[in-house]
Amino acid sequence: MPTSSASASTPDAAVKSPGGGVQSLERAFDLLERMADAGGEVGLSELSASSGLPLPTIHRLMRTLVACGYVRQQPNRRYALGPRLIRLGESASRLLGTWARPHLARLVEETGETANMALLDGDEVVYVAQVPSKHSMRMFTEVGRRVLPHSTGVGKALLAGARPDDVRALLARTGMPAATDRTITTPDAFLRALEEVRHQGYAVDDNEQEIGVRCLAVPVPESPTAAAVSISGPAGRVTEAATASIVPVLQEVALALAAELKSTGTAGI
Known part of the structure; x- marks a missing residue:
């Protein structure tokens, strides 16, 4: 029947x-x-x-x-x-970088510092978009560069919402080599830093990846893949006082980028 x-x-x-x-x-x-x-x-x-x-x-x-x-x-x-996922991922990363650049340009205009977007790709952070500052200063952040999360502001922003056990497992796989004498090199200290990120709403890399460079970063909320935006600049300009004015702009840009990614993902459906 x-x-x-x-x-x-x-x-x-x-x-x-x-x-x-x-x-x-x-x-x-x-x-x-x-x-x-x-x-x-x-x-x-x-x-x-x-x-x-x-x-x-x-x-x-x-x-x-x-x-x-x-x-x-x-x-x-x-x-x-x-392996076929690699080509899709590379194409998507390039497109994501294209969408991000106008928002990063706003960051540069309002803060005067180099603006970046980064993704968590496996156990590494990869920079997918950048708009440089008008100031002449070469830094480690450049499109395509891969770094370990524990020594960067974007890494902290990307992992702040992860479960502690997952963070410990990632750190066990990557190790925690010191890029400078300010780099966090123990899982417990890194987890405390992530707790601080959750509490204050933004992450800081204070000479931890490169001496003389300070970075501020925030996650892109509800991004289809873990993403963060940041500014990087000389420690003498990205001071504690400057942080108070830069962080709200970072958060506004992250929200605007999140809204664009959401609308792009549903356009035409």
């Missing part, structure tokens, strides 16, 4: 989610994000436990992602993010 159940009569690819999208696509992207959160490699049982989906469903979705090159199966039968 025919059944009226959509799951029994409709191909999985055509089942609609409550939000009106295609359920299998939503599930596939959710699995990719869970893999990224787990460090890029997981087993099916781990994905089933974290997602609540049955193993046969996960196996079917992963088999499709493997066939498309977005996931690869390791010799140990665990699954890892695949």
Whole structure:
């Protein structure tokens, strides 16, 4: 006797989610994000436990992602993010940088300092956009540069909302080498610094990545990927007194960028 159940009569690819999208696509992207959160490699049982989906469903979705090159199966039968994601990520990062530049230009105009946007890519911070200050001063921040999170203001801003156990795990993987004698080099001290970021609403790199350079950073709220904006300048200009006037501008720019990213993501849908 025919059944009226959509799951029994409709191909999985055509089942609609409550939000009106295609359920299998939503599930596939959710699995990719869970893999990224787990460090890029997981087993099916781990994905089933974290997602609540049955193993046969996960196996079917992963088999499709493997066939498309977005996931690869390791010799140990665990699954890892695949190389085709790299091209997508690089293109998305460039586009994100394009959207960010007008907002960074506002930061430079209002603060006089170099403005940056950075993302958390795996265990590293990568700078994806920059508008330089009119003052001539070369600093470590440049587009494409990768640094470890513990020694930068943007790193602190990006990790401030993370669980302490996840932060400790990241630091265990990367280590905490000292870039200067001001760099935080212990997990406990770094977690205390993150607590301060949450309390005051912004992060500070006070000569911790480069002597003579001070940076202020804030996260971009509700960004589709963890993002932060910052200004960098000589410690003699980015003083405690200047911080009071710079931070509100940073926060306004982060909110404006977040609103643009949200509207861009839904435009035309």
